[in-house]
Amino acid sequence: MLKDITLGQYFPGTSPIHxxxxxxxxxxxxxxxxxxxxxxxxxxxGVLLAFLLFTIKISTIPPRSILRGMKPIVMILVFTGVLxxxxxxxxxxxxNIADVIIVTEGGLTRAVMMMARILMLITGTFLxxxxxxxxxxxxxLEALLNPLKKIGVPVHELSMMMCIALRFIPxxxxxxDKIMSAQKARGAxxxxxxxxxxxxxxxxxxxPLFIGAFRRADELATAMECRxxxxxxxxxxxxxxxxxxxxxxxxxxxxxxxxxxxALAALGL
Amino acid sequence: xSDIIVTExxxxxxxxxxxxxxxxxxxxxxxxxxxxxxVAVLGMNGCGKSTLAKHFNSILLPSGGRVLxxxxxxxxxxxxxxxxxxVGMVFQNPDNxxxxxxxxxxxxxxxxNLGIASPEIRNRVDKALKQVGMYEYREHAPHLLSGGQxxxxxxxxxxxxxxxxxxxxxxxxxxxxxxxxxxMETVRRLNREKGITVVLITHHxxxxxxxxxxxxxxxxxxxADGAPEDVFxxxxxxxxxxxxxxDSVELCWQLKQEGFDLPLDKLTPKECAQVLCEFLKA
Numbered sequence: 001m002l003k004d005i006t007l008g009q010y011f012p013g014t015s016p017i018h019x020x021x022x023x024x025x026x027x028x029x030x031x032x033x034x035x036x037x038x039x040x041x042x043x044x045x046g047v048l049l050a051f052l053l054f055t056i057k058i059s060t061i062p063p064r065s066i067l068r069g070m071k072p073i074v075m076i077l078v079f080t081g082v083l084x085x086x087x088x089x090x091x092x093x094x095x096n097i098a099d100v101i102i103v104t105e106g107g108l109t110r111a112v113m114m115m116a117r118i119l120m121l122i123t124g125t126f127l128x129x130x131x132x133x134x135x136x137x138x139x140x141l142e143a144l145l146n147p148l149k150k151i152g153v154p155v156h157e158l159s160m161m162m163c164i165a166l167r168f169i170p171x172x173x174x175x176x177d178k179i180m181s182a183q184k185a186r187g188a189x190x191x192x193x194x195x196x197x198x199x200x201x202x203x204x205x206x207x208p209l210f211i212g213a214f215r216r217a218d219e220l221a222t223a224m225e226c227r228x229x230x231x232x233x234x235x236x237x238x239x240x241x242x243x244x245x246x247x248x249x250x251x252x253x254x255x256x257x258x259x260x261x262x263a264l265a266a267l268g269l
Numbered sequence: 270x271s272d273i274i275v276t277e278x279x280x281x282x283x284x285x286x287x288x289x290x291x292x293x294x295x296x297x298x299x300x301x302x303x304x305x306x307x308v309a310v311l312g313m314n315g316c317g318k319s320t321l322a323k324h325f326n327s328i329l330l331p332s333g334g335r336v337l338x339x340x341x342x343x344x345x346x347x348x349x350x351x352x353x354x355x356v357g358m359v360f361q362n363p364d365n366x367x368x369x370x371x372x373x374x375x376x377x378x379x380x381x382n383l384g385i386a387s388p389e390i391r392n393r394v395d396k397a398l399k400q401v402g403m404y405e406y407r408e409h410a411p412h413l414l415s416g417g418q419x420x421x422x423x424x425x426x427x428x429x430x431x432x433x434x435x436x437x438x439x440x441x442x443x444x445x446x447x448x449x450x451x452x453m454e455t456v457r458r459l460n461r462e463k464g465i466t467v468v469l470i471t472h473h474x475x476x477x478x479x480x481x482x483x484x485x486x487x488x489x490x491x492x493a494d495g496a497p498e499d500v501f502x503x504x505x506x507x508x509x510x511x512x513x514x515x516d517s518v519e520l521c522w523q524l525k526q527e528g529f530d531l532p533l534d535k536l537t538p539k540e541c542a543q544v545l546c547e548f549l550k551a
Contacts, residue, residue, distance in 0.1 A: 133371060134370055135369055135374050166370055167367070171364050219360065223368075226326060227368075227378055227379040227430065228354060228430065236380075236381050236387060237381060238373070
């Protein structure tokens with residue numbers, strides 16, 4: 001049951017989007033998000049949506065898996081939609097039930113736009129994690145944050161930590177499953193009782209899980225030392241990040257999009 | 270052939286906690302491992318096998334005596350990386366020694382730490398993966414592989430650093446029979462074809478039987494040392510220190526106790542069967 005967590009799931013592939021440098025993708029995601037927040041009117045949103053759909057198309061990610069990823073945010077989406085729909089009082093009134101529930105034209109527009117914005121924001125970020133392996137993502141982050149080393153930010157250590165954390169998520173999930181089964185086999189009850197009871201029932205899972213994690217960490221540290229790990233100093237990389245022609249094209253498109261959306265917003269479209 | 274690892278009067282005491290006296294593991298251990306050999310180390314739990322292994326690449330430092338690796342004292346901090354580069358370690362749990370979440374990235378971890386240029390790392394990674402027969406899996410996620418495959422990845426990660434010696438600390442303890450066979454075949458091939466010295470710490474007698482030399486440890490000292498045939502034929506000694514000989518030797522020994530005159534140096538079931546056949550015919 002814990003296995004189907006799609007945390008930053010990666011779909012291996014060779015599409016042009018997959019082949020982009022992770023740095024390009026990270027920068028363009030930021031550009032895309034900025035453009036998304038710049039957009040004012042329907043035309044701006046339309047352009048962004050067209051761009052997003054085009055990107056999904058060439059990424060060869062099955063649209064169904066993108067939709068499946070949306071499940072956890074449905075609640076947020078509904079909540080935002082409802083709040084904006086009922087509490088914005090602008091323009092013509094479309095619906096009025098006993099002066100309690102009032103839907104205005106402005107409210108409707110804003111609700112749809114906010115929902116579209118959140119949806120497009122999440123889809124864009126998903127596209128990044130779907131087409132970029134966690135390791136190249138951390139590589140990209142490390143490369144982008146590298147200038148911060150000068151002011152004493154431990155960039156290499158952070159990216160190493162992220163890499164190891166990502167590596168151990170499936171292992172620890174598997175271990176949690178095992179511990180839960182072991183406790184269930186001995187009569188532990190995780191499903192019934194009050195919230196307090198259920199929270200208390202988690203203690204016999206968390207304690208062994210943490211002890212196990214520390215033991216793993218200890219062994220991993222020894223294994224890393226054995227393999228001559230001594231921090232970021234003097235370390236080389238097997239895969240050196242390089243910008244290619246595709247990255248240049250992507251940058252051109254991304255910044256073009258930003259300028260276009262910005263111009264449209266200035267015109268109020 | 271020269272000795273790649275030498276322990277001279279090695280003594281080691283685990284530091285005690287809360288003013289308790291520490292536990293002495295070795296008092297005076299002398300052992301030398303010749304370059305290019307395949308040495309199996311046997312012994313009961315707590316006899317100091319793993320502690321000994323950790324001395325071979327400076328994870329633990331002796332409290333007395335010294336350990337020389339390729340002639341370098343492991344206590345010499347300036348040469349630490351040379352020692353570790355030459356003696357690779359593979360541990361029991363493959364999950365806890367794989368660092369990255371792509372196979373080839375994990376294999377590249379060691380060479381990256383050595384600061385090798387990237388085309389050369391690529392070379393070494395591909396070569397190492399081919400040597401352990403995992404090249405097709407280079408882009409897989411390690412957690413989706415079987416135990417035996419993970420352990421072979423761990424071995425590839427070590428040989429990508431091109432060590433002279435590999436120390437394996439019970440590498441098959443958590444594996445199923447198939448995984449065990451895969452790992453053992455890989456280790457033997459590396460020893461035979463690449464001339465890499467192998468120190469295999471194990472609980473499995475049949476694995477030890479494949480080595481050139483077997484060292485039996487008991488309470489921190491060497492109880493028996495020699496060719497597998499010589500060590501395993503000392504069945505009484507093995508029993509006294511809580512070990513058993515390989516099944517085929519045990520069988521012959523039992524029969525010998527009953528008065529049948531059988532040799533005790535047949536280590537594999539096949540050899541054993543042959544001897545029994547001949548004996549029955551005679």
